[in-house]
Amino acid sequence: MCRWMGYRGQPLPIETLLYKTKHSLIEQSRHARLGVETFNGDGFGVGWYTDASDTPGVYRSLMPAWGDHNLQSLAAHVVSPLFLAHVRATTGTPVQNTNCHPFRYENWLFVHNGAIENFHDLRRELVLAIDPSLYNVMEGSTDSETMFCLALTFGLRDDPITALERMAGFVEETGRRHGVAHPLQMSLGVSDGERLFAVRYSSTRQSRTLFTSAEPQTLRALYPGHELVEIIQDEDRAVVSEPLGDLPGVWTEVPEATVLTIQDGPDEQRAFQPRSPALAGAA
Amino acid sequence: MCRWMGYRGQPLPIETLLYKTKHSLIEQSRHARLGVETFNGDGFGVGWYTDASDTPGVYRSLMPAWGDHNLQSLAAHVVSPLFLAHVRATTGTPVQNTNCHPFRYENWLFVHNGAIENFHDLRRELVLAIDPSLYNVMEGSTDSETMFCLALTFGLRDDPITALERMAGFVEETGRRHGVAHPLQMSLGVSDGERLFAVRYSSTRQSRTLFTSAEPQTLRALYPGHELVEIIQDEDRAVVSEPLGDLPGVWTEVPEATVLTIQDGPDEQRAFQPRSPALAGAA
């Protein structure tokens, strides 16, 4: 079982959320508290946006994250308004950097927790559906990267939520055609550098957990004087697969089959509904 | 430009050929002497057979090979009658273990020096031709691994040389259909654990170099008293993409468009002729 977190808000050193919270993602990679499997790291990754480059940065490593001095330096010096981090627990594909999340294409980043059931049987058919022009985007061998390339194929850059729904619909349809009852289990963090999309969905409707941070004003009321609470601003929002820290009221569970858009102005939340690619037309 | 070597003969500690010869493969990875590019390591790999396991062992690493203590220990302790080693210089695909040679499937090992011209354009079409049952064999993203899976698809396990010729024919045909004048450049080392196949071929008929060691009796006559020469036996044979050592008479160039079979009894050498997969029938 993987873990991930996303942040969008005022520019913060990445370390603020990666290392400096109780139950931070790095800490979680040592001691998981929720989740179906005992948890250990098969690779860590973080992707971030800054003004310095048009392309988001990505750091991925197989080193134990808690002892990775390179990551510590990077997390202390990169100040970013939008980043995604991920700790991987392989479901079978090789332990290598190109199988670590986030996956990147142009200005997009993508992290996934969950799995495509029986991926090995479905893999070839799913990969064949990827647009030939995107074929070489794939550098690894995971179900997650395949989902990302399918979402790109189905229009992620034009209409992100619809594309993610088509991707989910296509994976479910393909899986069921191969006799898989519940083909898809996922929480997703996806970004174009402006918006942060968070999806919770599974074919069983018993999806991996997903949480968002409460409104900063709520947090300040609940925890006046708390170090992190004091620095957050109204637009700051985090999404996490497992709560960072123990404080009641800080984390709100994202409902089943939901997609969240964290953006300038009010965030949006709506039902996530896999779409049949057949009905999807041009896809 | 990659470098590789293969050995078949009396069981030897792998280090004998990997470290202990002048211009050994490890030394070559620091100081190349022939070859079209200045040479540096983008990954090292060695595969070997022993009686201890039905599956050949494979060690692949991105560490500089000359400073890799794990490799030194392994090479000193693994005594093998048949092994293949490879130093990689990437032609563009990621620097990661799963892109390092040898590639392995069941009892087969495969190393390659060279390239498929315009591989990025041809990749999807080549991968689609891989037998679906072999699709998940691919863990990396190189042209070399694709060639291996195509050879498996075209019958490597039943008729190795024909399968390699079909693979070459299919790559050339696919390349030419895409307007690539000279699609294939290769020297190959392939083994099933019994025989060692060495191929030198390219569409331009100006292939990367390939050499075999002279007959042991010739070597003993030429270099009486030489340490390595003294220990070799009549059946011992090495194949290398670049000579190990400077001794005249030790290395014989494999002719253009040739496949060599090193085996119990007399070795065989014949012309290597790419075959049209269309004519190849069942492929």
Place this chain on the structure above:
Amino acid sequence: MCRWMGYRGQPLPIETLLYKTKHSLIEQSRHARLGVETFNGDGFGVGWYTDASDTPGVYRSLMPAWGDHNLQSLAAHVVSPLFLAHVRATTGTPVQNTNCHPFRYENWLFVHNGAIENFHDLRRELVLAIDPSLYNVMEGSTDSETMFCLALTFGLRDDPITALERMAGFVEETGRRHGVAHPLQMSLGVSDGERLFAVRYSSTRQSRTLFTSAEPQTLRALYPGHELVEIIQDEDRAVVSEPLGDLPGVWTEVPEATVLTIQDGPDEQRAFQPRSPALAGAA
């Protein structure tokens, strides 16, 4: 908290004990069951003896051991009558290969579970006591490697048990001089390629656990038909910091403050008594 195991007996592929037992060391590196800390890997190492080389082989890596294909190949192909394996959980020193166990010098291997309390304060004084001729043996920065070099200084190669007792005495004396009440916590696995020494000792007399496998004849009586039990022979013995597997009667706890010598002929067990280096004479 680290974990280690040692084996001495008929030559076995290392994988037999490393991967193929329930609660094998590799499996333990994911899911610890005993021990004071939640457990995760900060590095893995295995050292082994074979006839192929005078120097034991050592493989050390920071990769998650359960996904390390190099280690799997090595463990399948290296057949050894005596090996030591170790999973590290750092107590503060850097996560790097040269801080992974086993440490090696000439024909000796050394693994340690435990710690020198306040090592950072004592380190310089301990290192100064290492024989100058052994100073460059140290490549890393751990308390464990310092203990090994001290044991070598105090005569490990001539009288191993006495040297280990002097080392322990010297560490305790140095620690207490610096106001550390309980300076030493250790279980040790040490070998010269012939004998396997296992020590359980701590200043508090509440040492980390250590277990030995029962006599093969006992095991065969207890578990007739069990796969592993069937293949073991009378001289085969394993020592582990935590039992491999759940079978009652298989593992015997080594008593507090004890040193075990596993060797040809009857094994020996005696009290382990730290010695004052002052009384130790030449040390």
Place this chain on the structure above:
Amino acid sequence: MCRWMGYRGQPLPIETLLYKTKHSLIEQSRHARLGVETFNGDGFGVGWYTDASDTPGVYRSLMPAWGDHNLQSLAAHVVSPLFLAHVRATTGTPVQNTNCHPFRYENWLFVHNGAIENFHDLRRELVLAIDPSLYNVMEGSTDSETMFCLALTFGLRDDPITALERMAGFVEETGRRHGVAHPLQMSLGVSDGERLFAVRYSSTRQSRTLFTSAEPQTLRALYPGHELVEIIQDEDRAVVSEPLGDLPGVWTEVPEATVLTIQDGPDEQRAFQPRSPALAGAA
């Protein structure tokens, strides 16, 4: 033989000098042009200062630098007014991250090209001279890190140039006491985050090369319209062990036995004179 570069000036993405110049340091790590040995990478490191943290960041890796995607991301996103980069070619000590430069202590960074002759014989005596409070700063095993800790011991934080001269004097004195005729060969890049010190010195007075970039106004006159020349400002200065690029007039050789201080206001250049630590008093 190692290579290094330092930059001080307007904040630039590190990649500007690391990747985007002809003969950049990364490119040099593949194809060396000057230098006594054929050159290959045994480790890469970069250290940098930003406003985000009081401690400089350090990234060190054994991966081939030219294929290291983590480094590429970091170099594109970290914008720094002062950084030091280094490619290592080991002179014998292990290939590991903690032996890669830069070395860091508090706000100081240190890179070195060269060697202490017969370091293995002198190592213990040199290390003993390190202030005990700095003993644990050493995490690796190189001559370079020892030189850094000696310079710290001799007052680097108070009077940097004098401390470096004392360090050099102490190394030479120690070496000569052991019969080494020419104990020290070095070019150094050292920074406290404000100033960049560059030293060229060797006991033979035939030191490894060192170059500084010409005055920006000179460069603009020489190369009007050149991309990099256009963006540089009057205070921008680079120091390199080997010129980056071929343009005549861009690089000025630092004279033998010289120390350069690059700082706000006019830079300073003076003779570098090793000092006897005996005369150095407080050291």
